Amino acid sequence: MRLLIADDHDLVRDAIAALLRAGGCDEVAVAGTLPEALAAVQAAGSFDLVLLDYDMPGMEGIEGLIEMKRTFPAQAVAIISGVARPSAAREALDAGAIGFVPKAMPARSIIGAVTLMASGSVFAPFDFLKQEEPPSQGGLSARETEVLRGICAGRTNKEIAREMDLQEVTVKLHVRTLTRKIGARNRTHAAMIARENGWF
Amino acid sequence: MRLLIADDHDLVRDAIAALLRAGGCDEVAVAGTLPEALAAVQAAGSFDLVLLDYDMPGMEGIEGLIEMKRTFPAQAVAIISGVARPSAAREALDAGAIGFVPKAMPARSIIGAVTLMASGSVFAPFDFLKQEEPPSQGGLSARETEVLRGICAGRTNKEIAREMDLQEVTVKLHVRTLTRKIGARNRTHAAMIARENGWF
DNA sequence: TATTTACCTATCCGAAGGGATAGGATCACG
DNA sequence: CGTGATCCTATCCCTTCGGATAGGTAAATA
Numbered sequence: 001m002r003l004l005i006a007d008d009h010d011l012v013r014d015a016i017a018a019l020l021r022a023g024g025c026d027e028v029a030v031a032g033t034l035p036e037a038l039a040a041v042q043a044a045g046s047f048d049l050v051l052l053d054y055d056m057p058g059m060e061g062i063e064g065l066i067e068m069k070r071t072f073p074a075q076a077v078a079i080i081s082g083v084a085r086p087s088a089a090r091e092a093l094d095a096g097a098i099g100f101v102p103k104a105m106p107a108r109s110i111i112g113a114v115t116l117m118a119s120g121s122v123f124a125p126f127d128f129l130k131q132e133e134p135p136s137q138g139g140l141s142a143r144e145t146e147v148l149r150g151i152c153a154g155r156t157n158k159e160i161a162r163e164m165d166l167q168e169v170t171v172k173l174h175v176r177t178l179t180r181k182i183g184a185r186n187r188t189h190a191a192m193i194a195r196e197n198g199w200f
Numbered sequence: 201m202r203l204l205i206a207d208d209h210d211l212v213r214d215a216i217a218a219l220l221r222a223g224g225c226d227e228v229a230v231a232g233t234l235p236e237a238l239a240a241v242q243a244a245g246s247f248d249l250v251l252l253d254y255d256m257p258g259m260e261g262i263e264g265l266i267e268m269k270r271t272f273p274a275q276a277v278a279i280i281s282g283v284a285r286p287s288a289a290r291e292a293l294d295a296g297a298i299g300f301v302p303k304a305m306p307a308r309s310i311i312g313a314v315t316l317m318a319s320g321s322v323f324a325p326f327d328f329l330k331q332e333e334p335p336s337q338g339g340l341s342a343r344e345t346e347v348l349r350g351i352c353a354g355r356t357n358k359e360i361a362r363e364m365d366l367q368e369v370t371v372k373l374h375v376r377t378l379t380r381k382i383g384a385r386n387r388t389h390a391a392m393i394a395r396e397n398g399w400f
Numbered sequence: 401t402a403t404t405t406a407c408c409t410a411t412c413c414g415a416a417g418g419g420a421t422a423g424g425a426t427c428a429c430g
Numbered sequence: 431c432g433t434g435a436t437c438c439t440a441t442c443c444c445t446t447c448g449g450a451t452a453g454g455t456a457a458a459t460a
Contacts, residue, residue, distance in 0.1 A: 009282050014307030015215035018222070082209050107214030141436065154389025156416065168416095170438055176418065186446095187417075188388040189354025195395045341406060356446070368446095370408055376448065386416095387447075 001118050002027040004044070006037040007053040007080070016110070023111035034058030034067070041072055048118040051101065054081030054088065062091050069096045078117050083198060089124060099123035144178040145199075147171055152191045152200055201318050202227040204244070206237040207253040207280070216310070223311035234258030234267070241272055248318040251301065254281030254288065262291050269296045278317050285398055289324060299323035344378040345399075347371055352391045352400055 003025050007013035010032065017028045029044065031037040035058055041050060050068070058064055068077055079092045082103035089100040099117040101110070105125060113123045140148065143164075150160035150171075157171040164171070175187060184190035194200060203225050207213035210232065217228045229244065231237040235258055241250060250268070258264055268277055279292045282303035289300040299317040301310070305325060313323045340348065343364075350360035350371075357375065361368040375387060384390035394400060 009303035010306050011216065011301075011303045011310060012212050012282070015219045016211065018307070019215045019218055022218070022222075082212070101211075103209035103211045106210050107218070110211060143437065151388060152392060154385045154392060156386070158416080167439060169440065172416095172418070173438080179418090185354045186356070188351060188391050191388050192352060192354060192391055192395065195392065343407070358446080367409060369410065372446095372448075373408080379448090 001025045001115070002029075002044070002048045003051065003114065003118070004029045004031065004037060004040050004047045004049075005051040005080075006031040006034065006040075006056060007051075008032050008056045013053075019107060019110060020114060023114075025114070032057075034064040038068060038071060041068070041075060046072070046075055048076065049098070049114060050075060050077045051080045051114075052077060054079050054084045054092075062088065062095055065092055065097055066095050076117060076120070078123070085198065093122065093124060100125075140178055140181060144174050144181070147174040148178055148190060148194055149200055151175065151187045152194050201225045201315070202229075202244070202248045203251065203314065203318070204229045204231060204237060204240050204247045204249075205251040205280075206231040206234065206240075206256060207251075208232050208256045213253075219307060219310060220314060223314075225314070232257075234264045238268060238271060241268070241275060246272070246275055248276065249298070249314060250275060250277045251280045251314075252277060254279050254284045254292075262288065262295055265292055265297055266295050276317060276320070278323070283398065293322065293324060300325075340378055340381060344374050344381070347374040348378055348390060348394055349400055351375065351387045352394050 001024070003020060005013055005017055005020070005028060007016070007030075013030050013032070017030055020028050029040055029047070031040050034052070034056060037050065037052060041047065052059065052065060052068065054061065056064070065077060065079060068075065076098040077096070078099035078101060079089070079097050080101040080103065081088070084092075084100075084102075089102075092100050098120075099113065099122055101113060101123070102125060105113070116123045146164060147160055150163070155163075157175065158168050160166075161168045161171045175190075178184075179186065179190045182190060182193050184193050201224070203220060205213055205217055205220070205228060207216070207230075213230055213232070217230055220228050229240055229247070231240050234252070234256060237250065237252060241247065252259065252265060252268065254261065256264070265277060265279060268275065276298040277296070278299035278301060279289070279297050280301040280303065281288070284292075284300075284302075289302075292300050298320075299313065299322055301313055301323070302325060305313070316323045346364060347360055350363070355363075357371040358368050360366075361371045364371070375390075378384075379386065379390045382390060382393050384393050
């Protein structure tokens with residue numbers, strides 16, 4: 001079995017690579033960035049499986065996966081991550097990933113997961129995916145979440161209103177209610193809270 | 201050599217543990233949280249070295265290290281981290297850590313680093329420590345940095361002025377210049393930029 | 401000494417944020 | 431069918447922010 005594992009932390013990457021080699025993977029190549037990973041696939045022709053870290057130079061979340069699937073549509077690619085939320089996993093699978101491996105997964109499961117994905121089956125821990133998002137965002141409604149996303153991008157109420165096709169007053173209402181809900185003092189504080197909890 | 205490695209990501213933790221075992225460590229215990237690590241030290245009496253992840257339930261940055269050193273003053277404790285900045289490493293060493301291991305370190309260096317620390321020598325990669333903070337904050341002055349810290353806490357200009365013993369107008373001046381310097385559209389954007397770069 | 405840099409204060413202004421209150425529309429659920 | 435939740439709009443009001451402009455001090459430096 002021929003693998004490529006890409007993670008920007010040398011220690012973590014090489015440790016997992018060693019674990020896979022010990023588990024019976026014939027060839028485990030490594031990369032530290034998305035461009036390196038792309039070059040490695042180009043050079044090798046293809047791998048049985050490519051593991052991409054969700055937080056790595058060049059990835060920008062799910063964008064890196066999309067880029068790799070666009071460049072090498074037939075390549076089996078999985079995402080590995082320590083911080084991503086269930087929604088990110090679902091997005092990755094929707095974008096064509098063959099699997100999603102949380103770093104919190106037991107080490108003894110990795111060999112099985114990798115073998116499964118290399119053979120063409122989709123792998124994703126059920127108990128991870130079934131975690132719902134709502135509780136993680138303090139019970140914000142869909143609109144409020146959208147507005148909060150705009151706040152985090154540093155946009156003004158007027159700009160948010162334009163892009164959501166709403167009146168500015170409506171945005172202000174959402175801002176007021178959402179800051180109350182999450183216990184923020186103002187929009188800046190709300191943005192920081194959203195950040196700290198990794199909502200976006 | 202008897203080690204304890206604590207990291208909340210099972211996969212990473214066990215992979216590194218396997219790497220260390222392969223490197224000749226007789227006994228490598230593991231823990232997934234700070235309380236677990238404390239309990240493990242309590243149960244074992246002591247280890248030649250304890251590796252604590254900087255981002256782990258119960259750690260709160262450097263606080264977890266301080267707690268362990270307070271509970272077991274004689275225990276050699278090192279910090280391992282994937283995201284921490286040089287200043288955090290210096291703080292850790294000041295707080296009594298026997299070393300600081302960035303996860304970006306080459307895997308082949310870990311055995312040597314661990315052996316070194318277990319034998320009582322302080323270990324910290326020189327090229328990591330020597331990275332200076334100033335350039336990371338876009339050339340902000342001391343006052344501007346203080347104001348930015350206040351913004352990130354969600355405080356208003358008036359509140360920042362009070363706690364810094366300044367006039368509100370002065371704070372506004374600093375806000376204006378610092379947002380320009382870091383290329384932010386407004387205070388909220390500035391706070392997000394500071395967060396993304398891990399300035400606080 | 402002159403210049404630069406960081407720092408502090410002031411006034412004035414328009415734009416944006418934050419809050420109260422009130423009302424209407426839609427949809428799901430009991 | 432009523433009730434509640436969510437969402438949208440509206441009008442007033444006051445606070446805060448962001449910016450322009452115009453000063454001043456102190457310390458380091460050329």
